[in-house]
Amino acid sequence: MGEQFTEGARLAWLALAAKGWGVNDLRLRMRTKGGEPLAGGVIDRPLYGDGEIGLRFAIQLEKLLGVPARAWLKRPCRAFTLEALRRKHKPKVRAVTGACKGGRPRSATRSAGVAR
Numbered sequence: 419m420g421e422q423f424t425e426g427a428r429l430a431w432l433a434l435a436a437k438g439w440g441v442n443d444l445r446l447r448m449r450t451k452g453g454e455p456l457a458g459g460v461i462d463r464p465l466y467g468d469g470e471i472g473l474r475f476a477i478q479l480e481k482l483l484g485v486p487a488r489a490w491l492k493r494p495c496r497a498f499t500l501e502a503l504r505r506k507h508k509p510k511v512r513a514v515t516g517a518c519k520g521g522r523p524r525s526a527t528r529s530a531g532v533a534r
Contacts, residue, residue: 419498423467426476426490428498430465433483441465448478464490 419427434444445456451474461479463469471479476487 420467
């Protein structure tokens, strides 16, 4: 994370993971003054600690993610890495590795709970 990483960014990453959103999902939900989705970099830089966020976007993030706008002014209160977040919120999908009763291989659709 960059030198300008804040508590707001840390909380935003946690909220994104909880919602299952990526940065692009967030960018598409946020709007410019003219109502257009944000261009790349506008929200990415503050999330990665490489730039500051404007008040207007901090307020949008408060509404979208529940991250207090003032949190973007504070240093992080806990250590944070994206790798730790990714390990904690990795997808719950497992590869098919074993056989079901009777020794027949399980199909990916059946083990995933999808009807044939």
